[in-house]
Amino acid sequence: RKEVEQDPGPFNVPEGATVAFNCTYSNSASQSFFWYRQDCRKEPKLLMSVYSSGNEDGRFTAQLNRASQYISLLIRDSKLSDSATYLCSPGDTGRRALTFGSGTRLQVQP
Amino acid sequence: GAVVSQHPSWVICKSGTSVKIECRSLDFQATTMFWYRQFPKQSLMLMATSNEGSKATYEQGVEKDKFLINHASLTLSTLTVTSAHPEDSSFYICSAGTLQETQYFGPGTRLLVL
Numbered sequence: 480r481k482e483v484e485q486d487p488g489p490f491n492v493p494e495g496a497t498v499a500f501n502c503t504y505s506n507s508a509s510q511s512f513f514w515y516r517q518d519c520r521k522e523p524k525l526l527m528s529v530y531s532s533g534n535e536d537g538r539f540t541a542q543l544n545r546a547s548q549y550i551s552l553l554i555r556d557s558k559l560s561d562s563a564t565y566l567c568s569p570g571d572t573g574r575r576a577l578t579f580g581s582g583t584r585l586q587v588q589p
Numbered sequence: 590g591a592v593v594s595q596h597p598s599w600v601i602c603k604s605g606t607s608v609k610i611e612c613r614s615l616d617f618q619a620t621t622m623f624w625y626r627q628f629p630k631q632s633l634m635l636m637a638t639s640n641e642g643s644k645a646t647y648e649q650g651v652e653k654d655k656f657l658i659n660h661a662s663l664t665l666s667t668l669t670v671t672s673a674h675p676e677d678s679s680f681y682i683c684s685a686g687t688l689q690e691t692q693y694f695g696p697g698t699r700l701l702v703l
Contacts, residue, residue, distance in 0.1 A: 513691070513692075520680075520699070521696070521697070522682050522694040522695060522696050522697045523633065523682075523694050524694070525691060525692075525693070528691060566632065566633070576623050576635050576638060577623070577633075577635070577684070577692055578635070579632045579633050579634075580632060581631065581632040582632055
């Protein structure tokens, strides 16, 4: 099993739609989780950190299910500017390096 | 958030030459920085952990003699791709973090080896 697995996508949704991505992880010891957004040919930018059961920031909600070892990202009222690749990463408290999933590509269409 | 810079942002070089990439933390000190590589349509893969004042730790499959890492100060780490070949063409990204574990990425360096 891969350390981190994500829905491959691409997800093509209309503006205003609600879309959810899932990410499963294999390291049950992970205590923190991160969602990053990566635009084409750019570096990842931190979107959200999750340290407990979940986190919410505006239109974005992340939920953590430790029993099933997955985290999800929900985007409400999608905007064209949300089009990007979304990477999830469980933190590694031992060394702080990040292991990324392959990313889920989102394309929001007018 | 914290700011991390990289230089150069892109470089084209001939096969066999060496290329040095700099990663700087601009507004905080980083005893540890990380170097990642990303091939087209793939995710970021950790190459090595750069430790200030000591040797870098390389991930399995990454040649330490080919990818030289120097972390001479708390704000600067360098990655040198020695004797670059076309298969080394990639997007190289560094990251550094705060004590809260959050990692901030540099803008990346796109390397094309002809």
